[in-house]
Amino acid sequence: MITGLSRESVAHAPSATSGPFATTALLLVLLLSGCVSSSEVKIDSLSKPQAKNAISYEIKNRNPLVADDSLRYKEAAAMVKTALSGKGMYEAPPNTKPDVVVDLDYGVGPPLTRRETVSEPVYVTIPGQMRTERVQVGTDSLGRPVYQTVTVQEPPRSEFAGFREYVVTVVVYEKYLKLSARENKEQAEGRPSQEVWTVDVTSEGESRDIRKNMPILVAASIDYIGRDSEGQKTIRIKDNSSDIAFIRKGL
Numbered sequence: 001m002i003t004g005l006s007r008e009s010v011a012h013a014p015s016a017t018s019g020p021f022a023t024t025a026l027l028l029v030l031l032l033s034g035c036v037s038s039s040e041v042k043i044d045s046l047s048k049p050q051a052k053n054a055i056s057y058e059i060k061n062r063n064p065l066v067a068d069d070s071l072r073y074k075e076a077a078a079m080v081k082t083a084l085s086g087k088g089m090y091e092a093p094p095n096t097k098p099d100v101v102v103d104l105d106y107g108v109g110p111p112l113t114r115r116e117t118v119s120e121p122v123y124v125t126i127p128g129q130m131r132t133e134r135v136q137v138g139t140d141s142l143g144r145p146v147y148q149t150v151t152v153q154e155p156p157r158s159e160f161a162g163f164r165e166y167v168v169t170v171v172v173y174e175k176y177l178k179l180s181a182r183e184n185k186e187q188a189e190g191r192p193s194q195e196v197w198t199v200d201v202t203s204e205g206e207s208r209d210i211r212k213n214m215p216i217l218v219a220a221s222i223d224y225i226g227r228d229s230e231g232q233k234t235i236r237i238k239d240n241s242s243d244i245a246f247i248r249k250g251l
Helices: 007-011 019-034 049-053 071-085 210-224 242-249
Strands: 038-047 056-061 100-108 112-126 130-139 145-153 157-183 195-205 233-238
Touching (some): 038 210, 056 071, 071 242, 100 210, 157 210, 195 210, 210 233, 210 242, 233 242
Parallel strands (some): 056 100
Antiparallel strands (some): 038 195, 038 233, 100 157, 112 157, 130 145
16 A cells, blocks of 8 residues: 555656666565564364354363462453454353353463574675775876885675584473363263363463463464364464454454
Protein backbone atom coordinates (compact mmCIF):
# COMPACT_ATOMS: atom_id res chain seq x y z
CA MET A 1 0.00 0.00 0.00
CA ILE A 2 1.38 3.42 -0.98
CA THR A 3 0.51 6.36 1.23
CA GLY A 4 1.35 10.05 1.00
CA LEU A 5 1.64 9.99 -2.84
CA SER A 6 -0.71 11.48 -5.39
CA ARG A 7 -1.90 9.52 -8.41
CA GLU A 8 0.47 11.57 -10.62
CA SER A 9 3.50 10.97 -8.40
CA VAL A 10 2.83 7.24 -8.41
CA ALA A 11 2.58 7.22 -12.18
CA HIS A 12 6.00 8.89 -12.51
CA ALA A 13 7.73 6.98 -9.75
CA PRO A 14 10.83 4.95 -10.72
CA SER A 15 10.12 1.41 -11.81
CA ALA A 16 10.62 -1.18 -9.04
CA THR A 17 11.62 -3.78 -11.59
CA SER A 18 14.75 -2.17 -13.00
CA GLY A 19 17.64 0.14 -12.21
CA PRO A 20 19.11 1.11 -8.85
CA PHE A 21 15.63 1.48 -7.35
CA ALA A 22 15.10 -2.27 -7.78
CA THR A 23 18.38 -3.07 -6.05
CA THR A 24 17.57 -0.77 -3.14
CA ALA A 25 14.06 -2.20 -2.81
CA LEU A 26 15.37 -5.77 -2.86
CA LEU A 27 17.94 -5.02 -0.17
CA LEU A 28 15.26 -3.34 1.94
CA VAL A 29 12.95 -6.35 1.64
CA LEU A 30 15.73 -8.75 2.57
CA LEU A 31 16.74 -6.59 5.53
CA LEU A 32 13.19 -6.33 6.84
CA SER A 33 12.48 -10.03 6.38
CA GLY A 34 15.66 -10.90 8.24
CA CYS A 35 14.56 -8.82 11.22
CA VAL A 36 11.53 -11.03 11.92
CA SER A 37 12.48 -13.76 14.36
CA SER A 38 10.58 -16.97 15.00
CA SER A 39 10.26 -19.65 17.66
CA GLU A 40 10.39 -23.42 17.29
CA VAL A 41 7.47 -25.05 19.07
CA LYS A 42 6.59 -28.72 19.61
CA ILE A 43 2.92 -29.70 19.73
CA ASP A 44 1.18 -32.96 20.59
CA SER A 45 -2.61 -33.10 20.65
CA LEU A 46 -5.35 -35.72 20.93
CA SER A 47 -9.05 -35.47 20.26
CA LYS A 48 -12.14 -37.67 20.54
CA PRO A 49 -15.28 -37.50 18.39
CA GLN A 50 -17.32 -35.80 21.12
CA ALA A 51 -14.94 -32.83 21.01
CA LYS A 52 -17.04 -31.24 18.27
CA ASN A 53 -19.98 -31.01 20.69
CA ALA A 54 -17.93 -29.32 23.42
CA ILE A 55 -18.76 -25.65 22.91
CA SER A 56 -19.01 -24.12 26.38
CA TYR A 57 -16.28 -24.45 28.97
CA GLU A 58 -15.00 -23.57 32.40
CA ILE A 59 -11.28 -23.13 33.08
CA LYS A 60 -9.57 -24.71 36.08
CA ASN A 61 -6.07 -23.84 37.27
CA ARG A 62 -3.80 -26.90 37.47
CA ASN A 63 -0.60 -25.01 38.25
CA PRO A 64 0.05 -25.54 41.98
CA LEU A 65 2.67 -22.78 42.02
CA VAL A 66 0.31 -20.02 40.88
CA ALA A 67 -2.71 -18.80 42.84
CA ASP A 68 -6.07 -18.56 41.08
CA ASP A 69 -6.41 -14.88 41.99
CA SER A 70 -2.90 -13.87 40.93
CA LEU A 71 -2.40 -11.48 38.03
CA ARG A 72 -0.03 -14.00 36.44
CA TYR A 73 -2.69 -16.71 36.28
CA LYS A 74 -5.45 -14.33 35.20
CA GLU A 75 -3.29 -13.17 32.28
CA ALA A 76 -2.55 -16.76 31.20
CA ALA A 77 -6.23 -17.73 31.51
CA ALA A 78 -7.25 -14.70 29.41
CA MET A 79 -4.90 -15.82 26.63
CA VAL A 80 -6.34 -19.33 26.67
CA LYS A 81 -9.89 -17.96 26.56
CA THR A 82 -8.95 -15.94 23.50
CA ALA A 83 -7.53 -19.07 21.84
CA LEU A 84 -10.69 -21.05 22.65
CA SER A 85 -12.82 -18.27 21.19
CA GLY A 86 -10.85 -18.69 17.98
CA LYS A 87 -12.22 -22.26 17.83
CA GLY A 88 -15.83 -21.13 18.37
CA MET A 89 -15.92 -21.96 22.07
CA TYR A 90 -17.21 -19.67 24.82
CA GLU A 91 -16.95 -19.46 28.59
CA ALA A 92 -20.13 -20.68 30.28
CA PRO A 93 -22.01 -17.87 32.07
CA PRO A 94 -22.37 -18.03 35.89
CA ASN A 95 -24.78 -20.69 37.17
CA THR A 96 -24.64 -22.45 33.79
CA LYS A 97 -23.22 -25.95 33.42
CA PRO A 98 -20.43 -25.98 30.81
CA ASP A 99 -19.93 -28.80 28.33
CA VAL A 100 -16.31 -29.32 29.40
CA VAL A 101 -13.86 -28.28 32.08
CA VAL A 102 -10.55 -27.10 30.60
CA ASP A 103 -7.59 -27.76 32.88
CA LEU A 104 -4.82 -25.20 32.41
CA ASP A 105 -1.24 -25.98 33.40
CA TYR A 106 1.86 -24.06 32.36
CA GLY A 107 5.33 -23.29 33.60
CA VAL A 108 9.08 -23.70 33.15
CA GLY A 109 10.97 -26.97 33.47
CA PRO A 110 14.39 -27.47 35.12
CA PRO A 111 17.53 -26.27 33.31
CA LEU A 112 18.81 -28.53 30.53
CA THR A 113 22.33 -28.60 29.12
CA ARG A 114 22.74 -28.68 25.34
CA ARG A 115 25.85 -28.82 23.16
CA GLU A 116 25.41 -26.78 20.01
CA THR A 117 27.61 -26.25 16.97
CA VAL A 118 28.15 -22.59 16.19
CA SER A 119 29.28 -21.43 12.76
CA GLU A 120 30.79 -18.00 12.21
CA PRO A 121 32.40 -16.31 9.20
CA VAL A 122 36.15 -15.87 9.05
CA TYR A 123 37.82 -12.89 7.36
CA VAL A 124 41.48 -12.40 6.61
CA THR A 125 43.32 -9.12 6.11
CA ILE A 126 45.12 -8.76 2.76
CA PRO A 127 47.93 -6.18 2.71
CA GLY A 128 47.53 -3.41 0.18
CA GLN A 129 49.47 -3.60 -3.06
CA MET A 130 52.69 -1.61 -3.51
CA ARG A 131 52.84 0.80 -6.42
CA THR A 132 54.93 3.73 -7.58
CA GLU A 133 53.68 7.22 -8.23
CA ARG A 134 55.25 10.28 -9.80
CA VAL A 135 54.51 13.21 -7.56
CA GLN A 136 55.54 16.87 -7.68
CA VAL A 137 57.89 17.74 -4.84
CA GLY A 138 58.57 21.39 -5.74
CA THR A 139 59.84 23.65 -8.49
CA ASP A 140 63.27 24.50 -9.83
CA SER A 141 64.86 27.95 -10.08
CA LEU A 142 62.97 28.64 -13.27
CA GLY A 143 59.64 27.75 -11.69
CA ARG A 144 59.35 24.44 -13.48
CA PRO A 145 57.79 21.53 -11.50
CA VAL A 146 60.16 19.00 -10.05
CA TYR A 147 58.87 15.41 -9.84
CA GLN A 148 59.98 12.42 -7.82
CA THR A 149 58.99 8.76 -8.00
CA VAL A 150 57.75 7.41 -4.66
CA THR A 151 56.49 4.02 -3.54
CA VAL A 152 53.09 3.91 -1.83
CA GLN A 153 51.02 1.07 -0.39
CA GLU A 154 47.28 0.80 -0.87
CA PRO A 155 45.08 0.33 2.24
CA PRO A 156 44.62 -3.27 3.44
CA ARG A 157 41.36 -5.05 2.67
CA SER A 158 39.37 -7.85 4.30
CA GLU A 159 38.32 -10.93 2.37
CA PHE A 160 35.89 -13.69 3.33
CA ALA A 161 37.84 -16.92 3.90
CA GLY A 162 35.02 -19.29 4.86
CA PHE A 163 33.40 -20.44 8.09
CA ARG A 164 34.75 -21.94 11.26
CA GLU A 165 32.69 -24.16 13.53
CA TYR A 166 33.00 -24.81 17.23
CA VAL A 167 30.91 -26.46 19.92
CA VAL A 168 29.50 -24.52 22.85
CA THR A 169 27.54 -25.64 25.89
CA VAL A 170 24.31 -23.75 26.56
CA VAL A 171 21.68 -23.98 29.26
CA VAL A 172 18.08 -23.99 28.02
CA TYR A 173 14.69 -24.16 29.68
CA GLU A 174 11.53 -25.86 28.48
CA LYS A 175 8.45 -23.65 28.65
CA TYR A 176 5.25 -25.66 28.51
CA LEU A 177 1.50 -25.24 28.16
CA LYS A 178 -0.93 -28.09 28.79
CA LEU A 179 -4.64 -27.85 28.06
CA SER A 180 -6.96 -30.73 28.80
CA ALA A 181 -10.73 -30.63 28.25
CA ARG A 182 -12.78 -33.19 30.16
CA GLU A 183 -16.47 -33.91 30.07
CA ASN A 184 -18.51 -32.11 32.70
CA LYS A 185 -20.62 -35.12 33.59
CA GLU A 186 -21.31 -37.08 36.73
CA GLN A 187 -18.97 -40.06 36.88
CA ALA A 188 -19.16 -43.30 38.77
CA GLU A 189 -17.38 -43.13 42.12
CA GLY A 190 -13.64 -43.39 41.73
CA ARG A 191 -13.69 -42.85 37.97
CA PRO A 192 -12.21 -39.65 36.52
CA SER A 193 -14.03 -37.54 33.95
CA GLN A 194 -13.34 -38.58 30.37
CA GLU A 195 -10.94 -36.37 28.41
CA VAL A 196 -12.37 -34.90 25.22
CA TRP A 197 -9.20 -33.31 23.87
CA THR A 198 -5.70 -32.39 25.02
CA VAL A 199 -2.98 -30.08 23.72
CA ASP A 200 0.65 -30.11 24.92
CA VAL A 201 2.89 -27.30 23.68
CA THR A 202 6.58 -26.88 24.53
CA SER A 203 9.37 -24.55 23.49
CA GLU A 204 13.04 -24.61 24.47
CA GLY A 205 15.29 -21.58 24.79
CA GLU A 206 17.83 -19.84 26.98
CA SER A 207 15.14 -17.58 28.44
CA ARG A 208 13.07 -18.84 31.36
CA ASP A 209 10.57 -15.99 31.13
CA ILE A 210 7.26 -17.86 30.85
CA ARG A 211 5.26 -14.64 30.71
CA LYS A 212 7.11 -13.54 27.57
CA ASN A 213 6.66 -16.95 25.94
CA MET A 214 2.99 -17.54 26.84
CA PRO A 215 1.56 -15.67 23.80
CA ILE A 216 3.71 -17.89 21.55
CA LEU A 217 2.68 -21.14 23.27
CA VAL A 218 -1.02 -20.23 23.31
CA ALA A 219 -0.99 -18.98 19.70
CA ALA A 220 0.62 -22.25 18.58
CA SER A 221 -2.16 -24.23 20.28
CA ILE A 222 -5.06 -22.60 18.40
CA ASP A 223 -5.02 -24.87 15.34
CA TYR A 224 -4.69 -28.00 17.50
CA ILE A 225 -7.54 -27.46 19.97
CA GLY A 226 -10.01 -30.28 19.42
CA ARG A 227 -7.75 -31.83 16.77
CA ASP A 228 -5.57 -34.92 16.69
CA SER A 229 -2.00 -34.05 15.65
CA GLU A 230 -1.25 -37.76 15.04
CA GLY A 231 1.99 -37.52 16.95
CA GLN A 232 4.26 -34.70 17.99
CA LYS A 233 4.73 -31.93 15.45
CA THR A 234 7.46 -29.32 15.27
CA ILE A 235 6.46 -25.96 13.83
CA ARG A 236 7.95 -22.48 13.61
CA ILE A 237 5.83 -19.48 14.50
CA LYS A 238 6.95 -15.97 13.59
CA ASP A 239 6.86 -13.24 16.23
CA ASN A 240 4.69 -11.12 13.95
CA SER A 241 2.20 -13.90 13.12
CA SER A 242 -1.51 -13.10 13.08
CA ASP A 243 -2.17 -15.76 15.74
CA ILE A 244 0.15 -14.10 18.24
CA ALA A 245 -1.39 -10.70 17.46
CA PHE A 246 -4.85 -12.25 18.00
CA ILE A 247 -3.85 -13.61 21.41
CA ARG A 248 -2.32 -10.32 22.55
CA LYS A 249 -5.26 -8.31 21.31
CA GLY A 250 -7.61 -10.39 23.43
CA LEU A 251 -5.91 -9.35 26.69
